[in-house]
Every structure is written in structure tokens, then in C-alpha cells.
Amino acid sequence: MRPHTPSLDRALSALTLLPFALLLFVAPAAAQFNGPASLTSSAEINRPASLTTDSAILYPAAHDVLLSTGDLLSIRVFGQPDYIPIVRVGTDGNALLPEIGILHLSGLTITAAEQLIAVKLVDAGIYVHPQVTLQITEGPNAVATVIGETHGVVPIVGTRRLLDVLTTVGGLPPTASHVITIHRPGQDAPIVVDLGSDPLRSELANIPIFAGDTIVVSRIGVVYMIGAFKSAGIIPLTPYAPLTLMEATALSGGLGFEGKYDDLRVIRTIGGQRTVVKLDIKRVLYGRAPDPILQPNDIVFLPSSALKASIGNGSVGTLLGIASLLISVTLR
Secondary structure (H helix, E strand, O other): OOOOOHHHHHHHHHHOHHHHHHHOOOOOOOOOOOOEEEOOOOOOOOOOOOOOOOHHHHOOOOOOOEOOOOOEEEEEEOOEOOOOOEEEOOOOOEEEEOOOEEEEOOOOEHHHHHHHHHHHHHHOOOOOOOOEEEEEEEOOOOEEEEEEOOOEEEEOOOEEEHHHHHHHOOOOOOOEEEEEEEEOOOOOOOEEEEOOOOHHHHHHOOOEEEOOOEEEEEEOOEEEEEEOEOOOEEEEOOOOOOEEHHHHHHHOOOEOOOEOHHHEEEEEEEOOEEEEEEEOHHHHHOOOOOEEEEOOOOEEEEOEOHHHHHHHHOHHHHHHHHHHHHHHHHHO
């Protein structure tokens, strides 16, 4: 029998790689499932919004719009077809009305402006008990503004409903929260409603929208899946159910063959500080470790194993072929 040579030793060492690689994929015995669990987190993450529940705020019996610069006003006196002026509020907040003169209307509600015009008509001796009706026919502020994940400017004549306004600007994208915030002039606190995912609940939150309202559509947040997943990318979160690591893995097409399963990292920013939690995803998969709940803007990184990547692309096969050739040459 020939003694070992350095070439033969190297060839035999290469052959030992294959059984070692196969041992990496031996599945552990199933254990009791521990269920979802949270990673180190913060109370600031996914803090629930305080919804508006006062029906008088959500569905006001009447809403008086404030007049502002640029508004075009149509004025009528009931039963008097001869007095139908159309005037615009100037940059100084004033409007020039026939038979009355200059009135400062900017900042007044429609009701207050109607009462002021009626008093001036009586003082001018034109009418005794005039019933004045004022309507904003156009103006820079006769709109509702939508900002955030979807945005646009929607004309408001009278009132429109929230879902109608959101549909006008293209609806809610997948990354948009269904918790909507409305800032309304004259309202001390913002109005917060949850459209939910149930059509019946959405209808209950389909509140009136008035001119001057600003509708804020916030981002619900996403999870970034990078590394050795079959379909790495971005997964939008929903506000109705938590997203666990296993669910995110399934949505990413599952684990790639080349993944280094015992070295998965969840990268999270808490209070401006980035933290990294290292997990063995195989232990989670087989119920030997809890399935962590992911949070908005988490980065899930699954590194690649150089050995498994070599097996996947055929490099190990080539190496074993070379080793086999070396052995045959050495043993001749």
C-alpha cells in the first residue's frame, strides 16, 4: 500500500466536506410550539391611536365653514330676485356688496356673514326682515387636502364623505394605515377614525368631510426581508394582525437553500438606537423557540453560507470531481 502523499491528503480532506454539509440539514425532532413572542421592543412602537368617539364631532348636525381670502360668494335674499350679487373676498379680507359697501368677511362663518349682511341691508333701508343665504361657489379653500401615503386636493361643495374623498385621490395604497387623522379648522384636537378592514366598520367611520379639512394618511410600516430568502423584498404590515417571523418568511417564498439558518438577524431601531437580535430560524420553524412578532421598519437579514452556496451552484461537485481525479492519479 502506498503511503499518503500531500496531494492525496488534500483530496481526502475535500471528500470529507460532503458528509459534513449533509449533516447541516438534519431536521431536529419536533418540540412543543411556543407561539409568537415579541423581541426587545419599545412602547413607542405601534402605539395604538386614540380614536375619536364623540358622535357630535364625527357627525356634526351642522358645520359652519369659515370664509377666507379668494372665496367667490353667491348672495341671495329670499323672495327678492333683484338682489343677487356675486362677490369675491379680496386679499384684505373685504368684499364690496351693492347697496351696502365694503364688509370684512374673511374669518367669519357663513352664518355670521349672512347675519352681518342682513343687518347692513336693514340699516341701509333696503329690506325690513331679509333672509340672506350665502354660498361659496369657488375658492382656494373650498377644498379638502389629503397628505401622506396618498395625497391630493379635492373640491368640496357642501360636504363629502371620507371614503369618497380618499377614492378621488386614488384610494389607500397597501402601505397606508387605515387609521385616518383629520385636522379641521376650529376643532381643538384632530379627529381620528379607523376605517378597518370590515366594510361595515368602514361605513361607520365614513364621516363627513368639509372644506378646509386636512386628511392625514400615515404609513402603516413595512418589514424588509433581505438575504437568503427565495423572494427577498418589502412586506407591508397591517394594523389588524401581528406579523411573525414565520409568516414573513412564508410571504418571502421561504428559506433559500444557501441560508445560514443559525445566524438570522432582526435589526430594529428603538429610540434612535439600532439593535440586532440573532436567532436560529430552524429552532423557530420546529417550535423549539418562540416565533417573534416583527415591528414596522424591522430588517430581517438571513446571511448565506459559503459552503451551501457552493453546493447550490455546483462548485462542490466540481471540487469533488477534481479530488476524485487527484486520488485516481495518485493511486496509479
